Amino acid sequence: MRPGLAHDILDLTSEHLILVLTAMAIACAIGVPLGILLTRRARWRAPVLGVANILQTIPSLALFGFLIPLPLIGGIGPRTAIVALVVYALLPILRNTLAGILGVDGAVRESATAMGMTPAQILREVELPLAARTILAGIRIATVTTIGTATIAAAIGGGGLGVFIFRGVASVDTVQILAGAVPAALIALISDGGLGWIERKFSA
């Protein structure tokens, strides 16, 4: 092992984690409430999901590139990278929130209404708990994808484990590539397992 490599791995891994966690926090903060809103506004569903779908199809390297010239959210560095990651994470969260809530048994919702629950109480006590598992599944998928996609952040100076990979590709250095790829894969596996475990806790 090269001197300092272990230290670099730790540094870049923590950069990577910060990228992913920030992006996921923002994506959840937008995606879950927007998904809930869409369950109440049937007419907005198709257009909003359409936009999210189109954003999802933009190749990730291209999306990072598109963002660079934009004011405020653009430029070089982690901020731009986070914006791009949020865009990618949004669709699975949005779609699963919508599917989870719309999937709640109509008879259950009707009896909640008939018992005199307010719409806020129905959301908090009935819809969200019953949709929790599906929503968490969306968050899990988004997290795993984001961990992989975040390696591209290095292309626009966003840092993270992608730095190793790009450096390794440029210098045809397999050790460098592995130093980026293996920790990224490990983080993805651990997140998938952990979030899957939480998800199963909600299988009531």
Next chain:
Amino acid sequence: MRGRRKGQVGDLPYHQVNQVLRFSKVGYRVNGREVLRDLTFEVEKGQTLVLLGRSGSGKTTALKMVNALLTPTSGEVSVEGRATIEWNPIELRRRIGYVIQETGLFPHFTVAANVGVVPRLNGWPQERIAARVDELLTRVGLPSKEFGQRYPRELSGGQRQRVGVARALAADPPILLFDEPFGALDPVTRHEVRREYTALARDLGKTTLFVTHDVREALELGDRIGLLASGRLEELLPVNEFRRAQSAEASAFLECLSSDQNN
């Protein structure tokens, strides 16, 4: 007119105050289809009116107007002397117990939590809720020591339906609505649950609107029977007179009763 009625409930003649539920010329139209037409009847305090009819006769639609899940497109439904559109729907619904065929129990709540929902929403203290849940579960034959901590999926259909009835009664609402509550049960369980329910209903003296397509159930549970056909009230008779009703639809229902007995 509405404002006056609202302000003067106390001055109305006795028989009108006593009409807990009143449908006046109620119609319901959806997408140009007439589901209910000119429906007029009332249910007096403590009485049970059974709305009997085939599938699609509009009986469930009528029922859902009482707790404002649906609003009439013409005419008026009034509850305790006040039109449903003048009630705060949340307040109105807390005064009405509602039991449906699919039970609508919350799958993520225990049996005890399901029964305690409305008392909790009404802000009862913990101990009072627990005592009430105990009392009701014992009453429907599911002692809370054994069943309180189970989830609905761990119960049989008949047990779930009993929990549904207990839940509707929990906050002691003056009005009860039943929509084919025993329809999904096998004949034996159905008979059992119905018999228990009849005993319970007699004790409680609630004002009840009960929807069914089963004429035997109607005769057993009702004080009066309203026969609905294609959204119109064909007959509105006390149970004894209904047995002798002559209209084609009534005869059709009574006939299936006698053919049942021959079997």
